[in-house]
Amino acid sequence: MLLEIDGLAKAYRKGARANDGISLSVEAGEVYGLLGHNGAGKTTLVNQVIGLLRPDAGRILIGGRDVVADPGYARRACSIQPQATLPIDGLTPRQAIELVGRIRGSSAVDVRASRARLVDGLDIGEWLDQDGRRLSGGVKRLVSFAMAAVAPGGLVILDEPTNDVDPVRRRLLWAQVRALGDEGAAVLLVTHNVVEAERSVDRLAILDHGRVIVEGSPAQLKERVADDLRLELVLEPGAEPPTPAPFVLHTVATGQRILATVPSTAAAAAVGWADALKRAGRVEEFSLAPATLEDVYVELVGRADALQNGNGGQGAAGLGGAPNARRNREESAHVGAA
Numbered sequence: 544m545l546l547e548i549d550g551l552a553k554a555y556r557k558g559a560r561a562n563d564g565i566s567l568s569v570e571a572g573e574v575y576g577l578l579g580h581n582g583a584g585k586t587t588l589v590n591q592v593i594g595l596l597r598p599d600a601g602r603i604l605i606g607g608r609d610v611v612a613d614p615g616y617a618r619r620a621c622s623i624q625p626q627a628t629l630p631i632d633g634l635t636p637r638q639a640i641e642l643v644g645r646i647r648g649s650s651a652v653d654v655r656a657s658r659a660r661l662v663d664g665l666d667i668g669e670w671l672d673q674d675g676r677r678l679s680g681g682v683k684r685l686v687s688f689a690m691a692a693v694a695p696g697g698l699v700i701l702d703e704p705t706n707d708v709d710p711v712r713r714r715l716l717w718a719q720v721r722a723l724g725d726e727g728a729a730v731l732l733v734t735h736n737v738v739e740a741e742r743s744v745d746r747l748a749i750l751d752h753g754r755v756i757v758e759g760s761p762a763q764l765k766e767r768v769a770d771d772l773r774l775e776l777v778l779e780p781g782a783e784p785p786t787p788a789p790f791v792l793h794t795v796a797t798g799q800r801i802l803a804t805v806p807s808t809a810a811a812a813a814v815g816w817a818d819a820l821k822r823a824g825r826v827e828e829f830s831l832a833p834a835t836l837e838d839v840y841v842e843l844v845g846r847a848d849a850l851q852n853g854n855g856g857q858g859a860a861g862l863g864g865a866p867n868a869r870r871n872r873e874e875s876a877h878v879g880a881a
Contacts, residue, residue: 544568544604545729546592546698551601553587553753561587562598563753569731571697574724576740576747577733578840584753585733586626589700592731593617605698622647624691626702626733628683631675636667636686639675640693647694654693661689664719666712680707688716695728702733717743737837751844761836768834768842774803774813775830782825788816795841799827804838 546569553562561584569575579585590596592603594614603610603617610617631639637658644654662668665685670678678686684707691699701720705713721743724730734740740747741761748758757764771792778784778799785801787794790809795802805813810831817829 545571545606546731547602547604548588548592549602549604551588551591551603552599553584553591553596554599560753562591562601565601565750565753565755567748567755567758569698569729571729572724572727573745574720574730574732574743576744577731577750578735578737578740578747579750580735580844583750585750586702587753588750589623589702589731589733592698592700593621593623620696621698621700622691622694622696623700624687624702624704626706628680628707629687629690631678631683631686634675635672636662636675636678636682636689637671639686640689643690644693647696649694657693658689661692661719664722665689665715681709681712684708685712685716688719692719692723695723695726697729698731699723699728700731700733703735704732705734705736705739713739737840738835741836749840749843757839757843764839765834765836768804768838770807771804771834771838772807772810772813773832773834773838774805774817775832776801776803776817776820777827777829779825779827785820785825788812793838793842802838802841804834804842 548568549566551562551565552560554560563584565584565588567575577585577588587596591598592605592610594610594617597614598611605617605620608616608620610620629639634642640658640661641651641654644657645651649657662671665688667682667685667689670682675683675686684704688701688704691701704720705716708716717739720730720732724745732740732744744761746758746760747764748755750756776785778801780799782799784796787803790805790812791803792806793804803813814831817826817831820826821829
């Protein structure tokens with residue numbers, strides 16, 4: 544394993560545990576996703592891996608070397624794209640990318656070749672020689688990724704790499720993330736973009752309240768919802784959310800959008816219910832599709848919140864819904880890792 548984390552714990556002054564006994568590992572050539580909502584403990588973990596924070600307990604090894612004892616080595620062994628976009632005022636993207644590559648020890652020839660591949664792959668050539676102060680937030684984010692990837696260390700850490708990036712170039716960026724793993728780097732990818740990350744990661748862990756609540760491959764995690772469908776409702780402006788039908792297993796609302804999880808055996812009933820809401824003028828449109836990794840995330844994080852709050856496992860976010868006997872039988876949160 545290139546990165547090994549064992550029993551990592553970090554609490555802040557008021558006693559809140561940002562990381563609470565986290566254990567995970569990342570192999571060379573693997574893209575490992577770290578998913579979780581804001582405040583779940585992702586960035587705190589990253590800051591400990593690169594030596595900016597000292598853990599209260601636990602061990603971090605990079606290439607078998609203890610980086611808690613030697614944080615300087617962590618910064619030499621890792622390349623990182625931080626959550627905050629790196630300022631490049633007064634530099635062009637060409638200059639910023641090549642400067643980082645040379646600082647990391649690559650030859651001028653290798654840096655130029657790597658920069659050219661990244662610029663082409665991310666489609667940012669039109670801004671290559673523009674002053675960094677004139678770049679949009681999305682382009683700055685892509686340049687920040689290129690700065691981390693131009694001369695990658697054995698471990699590449701990407702903290703929310705797609706923030707502010709337009710949909711077309713997000714696809715290009717995910718392809719470059721995957722390429723880093725394929726070229727032999729261990730990639731620790733921190734994100735809350737569950738659906739897009741699914742296409743690029745080999746394994747992932749979901750964090751909630753500083754703990755790993757599930758770990759496994761995307762396919763393993765989606766086994767949890769293999770018999771479920773996702774019903775998406777878009778409410779008419781000003782419409783009140785409907786009371787969930789008896790067959791609805793779980794719902795979550797975001798603005799005018801409602802995601803409802805329903806069993807595949809209730810597909811016809813779900814379409815009928817949604818169509819009735821549309822005819823009644825409460826729903827603008829709806830769709831029914833197989834459940835995704837996002838549905839696993841919503842279910843698990845909602846259940847973790849509920850268990851912590853002592854309300855018996857009912858999802859904390861959303862509109863409620865009927866009890867799910869199949870999920871209630873699943874006491875272990877870890878897939879292949881418990």
